[in-house]
Amino acid sequence: MKVLLVEPPKKPWEMMGDFIAPPLGLAQLAAVLEVNGVDVQIVDCNASELTWSQLERAIADAQPTLVGASAMTTFLPTASRVMRIAKGIDENIITVVGGPHVTFTVQETLENHPEMDIVGRGEGEHVILDLVRCLENEGDWAKVRGIAFRKDGEVVQTPLPKPVEVDELPLPAYHLLPMDAYYFTVFDKFCTVLASRGCPYKCTFCAERGFWGPGWRPRDPATVGDELELLHRRYGRESIWFGDDCFNLDGDHMGLICEEILRRDLHLDWYYQGRADLLIKHKEYLPLMRRAGNLMAQIGIEAASDEELKGLRKNLTIEQVKEAVSLLREHGMVCQGMIIIGARQDDASSIMRKLDFLKWLDVDFPVFTIYTPFPGTEAFDEAREKGWLETTDYALYDMSYPIIATEHLSREEVMGLYNRCFASFYTDPIMMARGLTSSMPWKREIWRYMLKFAARLYLRRYWSLIRELLRW
Structure with missing residues (x-):
């Protein structure tokens, strides 16, 4: 077969x-x-x-x-x-x-x-x-x-099987993939790794808990080390993205993975997705993480006020976000901050406040995402029940296209503000100067990429305005 x-x-x-x-x-x-x-x-x-x-x-x-x-x-x-x-x-x-x-x-x-x-x-x-x-x-x-x-x-x-025992799984069949073809912007020897499965948090916009189950299942750090060593020595990988839903959930687990990297003398640059509050909770591990090659953390900022965070059931505060970004900067790590615009309560002012907040935080690389109610989330159930879903073309459910209108904005207006936020941040003279004069070559290169992306968004925005004028 x-x-x-x-x-x-x-x-x-x-x-x-x-x-x-x-x-x-x-x-x-x-x-x-x-x-x-x-x-x-x-x-x-x-x-x-x-x-x-x-x-x-x-x-x-x-x-x-x-x-x-x-x-x-x-x-x-x-x-x-x-x-x-x-x-x-x-x-x-x-x-x-x-x-x-x-x-x-x-x-x-x-x-x-x-x-x-x-x-x-x-x-x-x-x-x-x-x-x-x-x-x-x-x-x-x-x-x-x-x-x-x-x-x-x-x-x-049919009934679901029992959850997978992650340490019983063989390493992924990398030999069946064209490994030299994978890259991430400026990191041309790139790969992804999962050190755990699942997330215990209950954010309204996320389906991961529903898919993996309510628990968190970490892999044995030694097994993770085996995989990293395989990727580095056999396939020449030098950059790793830990794609876990919450890589920094357990400080000891994270620390042991760092020790594996150092013990095996793996010269890797790596980055991960985690939570701001857990970054603070496990801040004693930051020096070890930096020594082990951690360059960047992607954290879910999501909003610019405690009220918005509570509505998303993020279980996070703005003060914690501020402290987490400060800790990353203090330890020479780059912050990629995710933030959501176009949630039901958003208006133009609240969206621009989020943009200003990211500039004030001095986040290195913000990623603006449009509120997207994915199947399997509380957000989707609410949007469907209340008739907010304006399209079921799933190709558009990519977090860069509005699926619902807000109480104050049409989908077209949300789209315009999305383009404006990206373009405004990455063409801001102060932000641009910091990014393009960074001492980190890879950071400068990412900034050049994001400037091109911002330019494309500007062109889309002005082309849209021209079409509206011609229609008028």
Whole structure:
């Protein structure tokens, strides 16, 4: 039996930088299949620069029994297209889509996408292996935990399996990927790593808790060290993004990973996503982290007032944000701050206050995201119940396009303010001078990229104004 896992052609999020990241989830699934004797291949269209027609040839040449893909909400249309291509080649190919979006929209997905035979729900490692064994033995799909499928015109959902024991998983099958093709803006020898799964927090806009479950499951730091050493010594990776939902949740765990990096003499630059309050709580680890190569932290600032943070159930205060940014600067680390605009209560003044707040904080690289109610979140349930969702085109659910209007602004007005915020920050003379004259070469290079991005947003903004004038 042949399994083909596909990362479809897709446009990266410009606001996060110029990058191609490895499909870590597919590599993990492939590793589980491979160690159990299954013939598996990964096609990463982005890294291999494959067009849709070239992907079609790749699928035909592989002659797979099963084609699988994973889909975040904004990438559902591309995953759907992969499955349509597979069915067009051979209608007997079993098509499977997993990931966060389909986990939370099982009924809708199977009703609207006949090209998808099976939906994988939640973590996929147990599911994919059990499904392959079932297909090999021509067994009953209903006995495979964690899937959904159509039978006699009805959608059947099987019970979820137990959470994956993360330390029992093999290392991702990096050898099945074109590793030299992955980069992040100025870091051309780049890869992503997960040191844990899950997040115990309950932010209204985040679906991660619902997908991974309510607990936090850390990997053994020694195993993380093994993976980092493999990536550095065999694949020449020099920059690592820890893609954990909350890398700095446990100071001891984080510290042990740093010690592994130092003990193994791995010369890595790395960055992570974490929380401002936990950065303060574990501030005694900051010197160790810096010695181990930590250059940057991405923290969720999200808002400019305690009231807004409370509404997002962030369990964070503005004072904590201020202290966290100050601590990063004190220890020579760069801060990438995420902030949300276009929430239901936002007006033009509140959005501009967020811009001013980031300038006052002197965040190195702010990322403005538009409030997006993803399926699986409390925000989505509320927006659907109250009729706020103005589009169900999931390709637009990418945090750079308004899905709802606010109480004071239309979606078009939110879009204009989004463009204005990015452009204003990255063309501010003071911010620009600090970024472009930084002592860190990679920081200067990122600033040059963001200036180009800001220029594109300015052009979009003025082109929009011209079109409005012409229409008038």
